[in-house]
Amino acid sequence: MHHRIFLTAAFAATHIAAAQEPSVPSNTADMHLRACAAHADRKVADSALVLGTQAERLFRNRIAVNAGDVDGLVGLARTLSQCLVPSANFVAQGELSAEAMELLERAIELQPNHWLAHFVIGSIAFRSPAFLGRGKRAVQAFEQLLKLQGDRTDNPMYARVFELRGLQLSRSGQVDSARALWVRGARLFPNDSTLQALVGRQVRSQVGPQQAPDSDSAARLGAVRVVASAVPTPPAFPSVREVPRSQVLMTAGGTADVLHALQTLPGTTRVGEGSDIYTRGGNAEETALLLNGGRLLSLSRFEGLNGSMFGALEPFVVRSVRYSSGGFSVRYGNALSGVVDIETDGRPRERQTRAGLSLVQASATTRLPFNKKVGGWVSGRVSRTGALLATHGRRAEFVGAPHSEEVVASVVATPSSGSELRATAILESDDSRRITTAGGWHGPFHSSGGTRAGVLSSRWVSPNAPIVVRTSVAGSERSSDWSFGVLSRARDENSLISRADVDWQSAVNVTVRAGMEHGLFRRNERGTVPTTPNVGAGSPARTLPRAIVHAYQLGAYAETELTRGDATLMLGLRADRLPGEEATSIDPRAALSLRRGEWTARLSAGVFHQGRWRPDPAIPNGGLPAGVPTEARHVVAALERTGIASTFRVETYNKRYDNYHRVGSGPDVRAGRANGLDVLAQRNDVGWLSGWIGYSFIDATVTLADGSQVSSPFDVTHSATGSVTARLTSDWSLGYTVRYGSGAPTTPIAGATRSSEGVVTPVYGATMSERLPVYGRMDARLMRFIRTPQFLLTAYTELLNLADRPNVSAIAYDASFTRRQPIHTFFASRTVVFGGELQFR
Numbered sequence: 001m002h003h004r005i006f007l008t009a010a011f012a013a014t015h016i017a018a019a020q021e022p023s024v025p026s027n028t029a030d031m032h033l034r035a036c037a038a039h040a041d042r043k044v045a046d047s048a049l050v051l052g053t054q055a056e057r058l059f060r061n062r063i064a065v066n067a068g069d070v071d072g073l074v075g076l077a078r079t080l081s082q083c084l085v086p087s088a089n090f091v092a093q094g095e096l097s098a099e100a101m102e103l104l105e106r107a108i109e110l111q112p113n114h115w116l117a118h119f120v121i122g123s124i125a126f127r128s129p130a131f132l133g134r135g136k137r138a139v140q141a142f143e144q145l146l147k148l149q150g151d152r153t154d155n156p157m158y159a160r161v162f163e164l165r166g167l168q169l170s171r172s173g174q175v176d177s178a179r180a181l182w183v184r185g186a187r188l189f190p191n192d193s194t195l196q197a198l199v200g201r202q203v204r205s206q207v208g209p210q211q212a213p214d215s216d217s218a219a220r221l222g223a224v225r226v227v228a229s230a231v232p233t234p235p236a237f238p239s240v241r242e243v244p245r246s247q248v249l250m251t252a253g254g255t256a257d258v259l260h261a262l263q264t265l266p267g268t269t270r271v272g273e274g275s276d277i278y279t280r281g282g283n284a285e286e287t288a289l290l291l292n293g294g295r296l297l298s299l300s301r302f303e304g305l306n307g308s309m310f311g312a313l314e315p316f317v318v319r320s321v322r323y324s325s326g327g328f329s330v331r332y333g334n335a336l337s338g339v340v341d342i343e344t345d346g347r348p349r350e351r352q353t354r355a356g357l358s359l360v361q362a363s364a365t366t367r368l369p370f371n372k373k374v375g376g377w378v379s380g381r382v383s384r385t386g387a388l389l390a391t392h393g394r395r396a397e398f399v400g401a402p403h404s405e406e407v408v409a410s411v412v413a414t415p416s417s418g419s420e421l422r423a424t425a426i427l428e429s430d431d432s433r434r435i436t437t438a439g440g441w442h443g444p445f446h447s448s449g450g451t452r453a454g455v456l457s458s459r460w461v462s463p464n465a466p467i468v469v470r471t472s473v474a475g476s477e478r479s480s481d482w483s484f485g486v487l488s489r490a491r492d493e494n495s496l497i498s499r500a501d502v503d504w505q506s507a508v509n510v511t512v513r514a515g516m517e518h519g520l521f522r523r524n525e526r527g528t529v530p531t532t533p534n535v536g537a538g539s540p541a542r543t544l545p546r547a548i549v550h551a552y553q554l555g556a557y558a559e560t561e562l563t564r565g566d567a568t569l570m571l572g573l574r575a576d577r578l579p580g581e582e583a584t585s586i587d588p589r590a591a592l593s594l595r596r597g598e599w600t601a602r603l604s605a606g607v608f609h610q611g612r613w614r615p616d617p618a619i620p621n622g623g624l625p626a627g628v629p630t631e632a633r634h635v636v637a638a639l640e641r642t643g644i645a646s647t648f649r650v651e652t653y654n655k656r657y658d659n660y661h662r663v664g665s666g667p668d669v670r671a672g673r674a675n676g677l678d679v680l681a682q683r684n685d686v687g688w689l690s691g692w693i694g695y696s697f698i699d700a701t702v703t704l705a706d707g708s709q710v711s712s713p714f715d716v717t718h719s720a721t722g723s724v725t726a727r728l729t730s731d732w733s734l735g736y737t738v739r740y741g742s743g744a745p746t747t748p749i750a751g752a753t754r755s756s757e758g759v760v761t762p763v764y765g766a767t768m769s770e771r772l773p774v775y776g777r778m779d780a781r782l783m784r785f786i787r788t789p790q791f792l793l794t795a796y797t798e799l800l801n802l803a804d805r806p807n808v809s810a811i812a813y814d815a816s817f818t819r820r821q822p823i824h825t826f827f828a829s830r831t832v833v834f835g836g837e838l839q840f841r
Contacts, residue, residue: 029058033075036083045086050598052083053642066505067468068418068461070111077103078120095246097124105349109417110461118145119161126164134350139168151188159189166198240328241265243321251723252735253779253800255833258318259299259311262340263721266651266678266694267325270719270741270775272809273825274307275300279325280655281674281700281714282337283628285614290341292424294455294474295334295497295519299342301383301404301430303449303480305438305619306809309826312428312451314379314408316354316365319343325678326653327604327636330557330572330589331501331515334579336610336632336657344424347412348375351841358835359388378409383430392831397435399444404430418461426453437812437821439535439619440760441485449480466505473498482618485535489527489544489618496520497553511561513572519553521579521613533620533762536815540759551579551613566595578611580661581630585609602638607631612661620665623747623764624713625702627660627669647682657702666747667767668705672712675699691724691735704767711745711768718742733783741775746810752817762817772811777827778802791840800831 036051059076062069077100085096104121107114122141125134142165149158162185169178179199186195248254248261259275262268269278276284284307289296291313300308324332324339332339348367356363363381370376386401395401410424428451436445453476460469474497481490499517506512531540557574570591577584589606614628638651657672676699682692696719700712718740725735745768752760779800786793801807810823 029055029062029072029075032058033079033083036079040082040086043086048083049087050642052079055079055083064503066461066466067459068110068463068466070107070114070117073103073107073110074114074117074120077101077107077117081120081124095244100124101349102346109414111417113148115145115148118142118148119157122161123164126168135168137350138164142168153188156189156192159185159192159195161185162188163194163198240322240324241267243323245315245318248315248318248321250725250733250735250781250783252725252737252781252798253739253777254737255310255798255800256315257311258313258315258321258342259340261315262321262323264694264723264737264739265323265325265721266680266696266719267323267338268719269696269698269714269716270739271714271716271744272306273775273807273827274304274309275311276307277323277338277340278714279338280653280676280696281672281698281712282632282655283714285628286335286337286610288332288335288339290332290339291426291453291474292343292422292455292457293470293472293499293501294457295495296453296455296474296476297493297495298451298476298478299426299453300451301406301428301449302402302432303447303482304432304434304445305436305484306823309402309432310383310404312404312406312426312430313342314363314365314381314406316363317345317377317379317408317410319345326655327589327591327606327634329570329591330559330574330587330606331513333517333555333557333574333576333587334519334553334610336608336629337655344408344410345377346420346422347414348377352839353841354837354839356835356837359391359833360385360835373415374411374413376409376411378407380408381406388831388833392829394829399433399435399446400431402430402432402434404428418463420459422455422457424455424457426451428452436484436823437814438810438823439485439487439530439533440539440762440813440815440817441534441536442814443485446483447480449478452477468503470501470503471499485537486528486530486539486541487535487618489525489529491615492522492524493615494522509563511563513559513561514557516556517553518555519579521551521553522548523615524548525615530619532759533622534760534815535619538758551611553577553579553611568593572606576609578609578630579613580611581609585631598641600640600642602640603636605633605635607633612663614661614663617664622665622762623749623767624664624666625669625704625710625767626662626664626666627702628663629657629660629669629672631659632657647680649678649680651678652676653678669702670705672702673700674712674715688727689724691722693720693722695720708767710766713745713768715768716741716744731785731787735781735783737779737781739775739777743771743774746770746772748811749813749817760816762813773808773822775807776803776805777807791838793836793838795834795836797832797834800827800833802830804830 032051032055036048036055039048039051056076056079059072059079062072063076080096081100085093088096101121101124104117107117118141122138125138125141128134142161145161152158162181166178166181169181182195182198186199189195243261248258249256251261251264254261257275259277262277267280269281271278277287278284279287289299299312301312302309320343322341328339348369350369352367354365361381361383365379367377368375383404384401389395389398389401406428408426410422413421431448433444433446435443455472455474457472477494479492497517497519499515501515504512525544526546528541528543531542555574555576557572559570559572562569572589574587575584587607587609591604593600593602609631612628612630633656634653636651636653638649640649653676655674660669662668677697679695680692683690698715698717700715701709702712703709720740723737725733727733747767748765748770749762750765751763753763754760780802781796781798783794783796806828807825808822809825812821812823813819
């Protein structure tokens with residue numbers, strides 16, 4: 001695969017320090033950048049990678065502290081394009097290159113005459129594929145550079161502007177203008193051999209209209225992976241992991257779904273095959289979901305008795321995803337186990353369109369800059385599973401094939417160089433009618449749902465002080481309508497949450513963060529629900545009262561980060577009046593990190609609270625421990641090694657649950673605990689093979705009111721995921737993913753009683769004394785990239801559950817509660833999906 005486009009885009013790597021302004025001080029990040037650029041220039045990609053990774057970390061920390069650090073933005077952009085691109089896989093190269101472009105545009109907005117930012121962005125745009133339409137941006141950059149440098153000759157890098165702008169003119173047929181520019185440059189730089197050679201021979205088009213040898217770069221420039229999020233996660237806390245867009249799109253079996261991709265990480269518990277995130281023994285409701293800094297109720301589709309099936313967010317508009325699986329910062333409240341923090345794409349700088357079609361769905365995304373300060377994008381997706389079910393002979397399992405419709409849109413404005421305003425909206429609806437068995441009843445389970453959400457967010461960077469202010473207002477609604485036997489329940493949930501955050505670097509090694517948030521919650525349920533575990537016709541049921549219930553949240557936090565050498569200490573405190581609670585909760589948290597060479601050790605501890613604002617289950621289950629915790633204490637220790645070709649991380653944790661609130665009909669819970677270990681071994685993208693192996697061990701128990709100790713409902717002792725991707729050629733890749741879970745605990749039914757009215761009620765055995773069968777699945781994904789100057793086509797074939805293993809999501813019983821029946825997962829049989837994505841300007 002050619003890397004020339006990206007290396008040449010900043011081909012001044014080894015000489016670039018001379019092009020910087022003299023007032024820019026040298027620091028450790030700059031030293032790592034110069035070293036990694038030198039290795040990249042010698043084509044020693046592995047050494048460039050490890051040095052570049054260190055430079056990336058340092059530059060990202062600088063930007064997190066001061067988002068207006070122009071030299072930090074440019075340094076990070078150069079690190080990505082010069083040091084990390086040569087070792088990245090095909091899709092990740094596009095993410096890194098496009099992120100570098102975005103960082104450079106932000107730098108230019110803050111400092112319009114920054115020579116180096118204009119030069120690097122002009123070089124990248126100059127060598128971009130024609131269908132991306134970046135030629136005009138390259139012209140703008142080089143023309144601005146010619147104005148800035150004039151006839152100065154004190155820096156030999158100035159000669160390169162004459163060369164590249166002349167090549168642009170030559171490509172467009174303006175041969176005389178190109179020659180005149182080269183002559184001017186040759187007079188100013190008489191010792192520059194490249195300009196002298198261009199002047200001394202017949203001028204002709206050196207490269208076709210932005211085609212080979214660099215046309216294979218199309219996919220590398222098609223995505224964005226900005227980890228320097230508008231809501232940066234403090235680096236001292238462990239358990240923070242990122243899922244780049246390339247991993248979402250390329251991981252075999254990930255179904256190009258953001259939430260499914262998160263489930264491949266250690267720390268997530270392999271409870272089932274759906275999209276719900278279960279973190280280290282906690283229920284899915286214990287993991288907070290944020291979009292652009294605003295908290296939402298849900299981003300899921302196809303809700304069922306065992307959770308949701310897929311996520312409701314198109315991955316092509318996702319800029320970054322961060323997942324914290326424990327011991328997280330005081331910035332996040334009302335969450336006991338984890339945080340999923342998603343940021344969508346920012347302001348489009350160029351027009352771009354993509355369209356996708358597969359056996360399951362059709363989708364399209366358009367990005368459009370409205371003017372120099374405002375841009376927007378919109379993405380739509382329609383899913384229809386009828387063809388998939390027919391292809392695999394499964395239509396008899398459904399009364400109506402599941403289908404969904406989704407639109408995500410955003411308008412982003414940058415009124416000034418240090419400010420950003422963003423409005424993002426999500427509209428989703430879904431419907432599913434699957435024949436299933438549960439609660440002593442066999443029949444169609446009809447589920448229809450919808451998500452409506454809007455987030456208004458802003459960011460302001462002070463021009464005079466290292467202060468960043470972020471605000472957000474997030475409104476979300478999730479509606480669901482279930483019908484199954486005597487169950488006929490409709491539920492609407494609403495939330496409106498506003499927050500403000502301030503970051504201030506008060507000294508060289510001291511950063512202070514503080515913020516407040518306020519939330520309003522509303523729930524409305526109507527219909528009928530069973531009063532026993534039996535939902536069969538004629539079973540007892542009650543009509544829900546016509547009542548709307550409300551709750552509110554008010555919270556504030558403060559956090560200090562102290563850095564000395566390679567050690568960072570973070571101390572934080574937050575106070576909340578959480579939804580459903582009457583008392584104020586106080587959460588102290590602390591984290592310490594220490595780096596020695598390639599090794600980093602982290603330790604964090606803290607108190608976490610979450611309000612009891614949870615709905616009751618639709619069907620009573622006397623075998624499930626009844627209670628949701630409102631308090632947890634975390635202690636997390638981590639050790640990580642980042643090497644040239646591999647990364648290794650191990651984390652151990654202890655989580656204690658307390659202050660349970662009764663929800664459900666099973667035995668009361670008084671306390672809980674979860675002890676575990678997460679391990680991640682990853683081969684970095686050096687060479688033709690990349691991948692990772694993740695393993696999680698957990699021992700989670702709850703203590704019942706009678707003093708007995710039983711397994712937690714989410715005590716999946718062993719969870720493991722292995723994924724590998726091989727680049728067969730520059731156009732072909734093949735990936736495999738293997739998943740394993742040791743089975744979640746369940747309570748068996750030992751018999752049943754029949755009342756005088758004929759109502760059958762199950763008699764439960766020992767609580768959580770059995771386990772579901774072991775879960776195992778292997779998936780494969782074959783991808784082909786077809787690149788032309790006009791478009792990029794990505795074709796793929798995905799095989800899910802290659803071994804045709806009938807995995808089980810639950811155990812159901814017949815109407816007499818005497819015969820057991822396994823309920824299989826959606827992908828319990830071998831499934832083939834094929835499709836393609838077309839990207840063009």
